[in-house]
Amino acid sequence: MYDFDTPAPRAGTGAIKWDIRGSDFGNSRALPFWVADSDYMSPPEVVEAIRDAAERCVFGYTSPTGEYRRAVREWIRGRHGWDIDEGWIVPSTGIVSELSNIVRCFTSPGDKVLIQTPVYDPFAGVVKSAGRTLVENRLRRGEDGRYTMDLQDLERDLKSDVKLMILCSPHNPVGRVWTEGEVRSVAELCARYGALLVSDEIHWDIVMPGYEHFTAGNAGTEDNVIVLTAPSKTFNIAGLKCSNDVIPSDSLRRKLISWKENRHIETPNSLGLVACQAAYTYGGRWCDEQNAYIKENEGVTRRFLAERLPEVNVTPLEGTYLMWLDISASGVGSKEMCRRMTAAGAILNDGARYGDDGFVRLNLACPRSQLEAGLPAVERGYRLSEKA
Template sequence: MKYDFDEVVPRRGTNSYKWDTPEEEGVLPMWVADMDFRTAPAVTEALRRRVEHGIFGYTKVPDAYYESVVRWFADRHSWRIEPQWILYTSGVVPALSAVVKALTRPGDKVIVQTPAYNCFFSSIRNNGCKLSASPLVCREGRYTIDFDDLEARAADPQAKLLLLCNPHNPAGRVWTAGELRRVGEICLRHGVFVLSDEIHCELTYAGHDYTPFASICERFRRNSVTCVSPSKAFNIAGLQIADIIASDDGIRRRIDRAVNINEVCDVNPFGVVATMAAYDEGAEWLDALRAYLWENYLCVKRFFAERLPDYPILPLEGTYLVWIDCRASGVGSDRTTRLLEEAKVLVNSGTMYGPGGEGFLRLNIACPRSLLVEGLERMAGVLAPFRHL
């Protein structure tokens, strides 16, 4: 393999949020969504050249940055973006918060399809809005959208915004164009604007193509904004950069104002350089990464089928976050405490992802396979005794 994803790169003691948050020695972190792989060589080389310059003052984002973003989404996803639609900011979570601030008033309802990424809830709460949770339906081991429930929630006069997750974290779904079209039509029918978090868009697997919500038709494009970043796919979250894509001039001005009010309007030089390198030169590395992650997922599926059959692994269409169903085993999401204390494995409890997350665990599989297998073996030692409770 041209890229060595099997290499174990020590991260403890590097002020890694993922690795250095657990205070106890020997903990294997398989929780927060960053990867244990070095980023693409093209990104590292671009950053090295920038470091050698030695001056890191305030950054002016160049035209070439916008060109890189536009070209990537056109070539990779057949989505035509105009450079002027792009607003840069320091991350997707700050972007979500700024958009909620710009397009709602305190007391408005924001629809979220749950279980959902936990920061959705804080972005809604921090802007004085109310959560309207539309539960996804888990049937025969796969999540689908409850369109009747979504329609009813969108019809509520207080509902102003749908916070869409595409691909979905933590359910692992890559919504099809048909599903997104039904979502979009419901929102248009009831005057609900769509805020689409598409940060995991590059991490999809064979047979599950990512469809940008705004690319489906002009009506959806004008009734939505999209938040993207290379941070997940290229493992550069610490460089703090993301883009808000809004085609409507009036909407974009309101969001730009909110970005400035929230003081997340500046980015650092490394985020700019890394984004350009990733989008201009990182496609081959990304494809190799996706192939490796898919093999990791198959490894997890085999392990659970053989050793922990009472814990179904949900299909992974996108992301590197495996959703584990613990409900039939009688083991709840609170088992994360025991996994940490007895197995020294840190995973995410499903309860943090809101209604519908109870009884699930989220496992980050973006690590060298040797660490993955070690983590699975540790988990089995704790989970297996509870299989028949």
């Protein structure tokens, strides 16, 4: 069994999640449950591969090798049942920067780009900073807290000359693993109305028992899809800046590659490539065990909240390690609630930044001891609001 219980020594290393607690949140001792990275160590196989590379003592210009491409292809085939050609892989240095490249490459200023809110906030950021028009298609929240797409509403929006849609799959922050039917419907609607589908699947390996991720790459609209993937969330290597676009269409792929070359946009750094290849070659069991650990952390949180804060409505977690909590019964906005929780000792994300005031997001990818120490602070912060 791999070890997820030992905390990684992160404070003082420049880790954003830990090191700006004092400067940005005013409580340098609060436990962090915000930035979406993990507080246990990366797989030993990945660390070993980086150590081996370091011992070769050369860090010159490097491009992705045939073995690298094979490792990415095999992971995608084995985990996600998508039989890709190695040539479809376009390595990139992070999903957000690549989304920005893609929006700028495939649309023009003023064009409409659709996202489904509430959603990871940089989606809106890349659209707006590129001077494109943001179309917000709202997800629907059911009585049971589970979110769904309103496909009729989506069709209406796509019909209005949307040029590109960004799908978040699995979805951060609402925790949905979209079903095959949902993904196929989105892909078909995009193809029918001429919107390029860009599917951000960075969380695709982090799926809870009983759920299965269906990649947009398998939806039968290969000429109209770009799938964005990365080992960064799964294996906690976001700082190494390595991700992979998968673009089956020759014309879309060529257009993006030449757009990036013309702007001198680089490929991933050498250690990122080493880590990605090792993770995809040796990381299967670690990934499975991590999913089981996250599921247990979810259970700990769910039981704690049911007992201590039953008024908090917990969104079902199908995928990702991010729990989406409805705190609207408190009558306090999520920004103020986060401020109070931080003061009490736990930093969570404010749901308003994703488009839903009344919610907070809690990161479960941490040693159980950290979670167990943080949950009472979440409760204290919530109760502070009752007194206010």
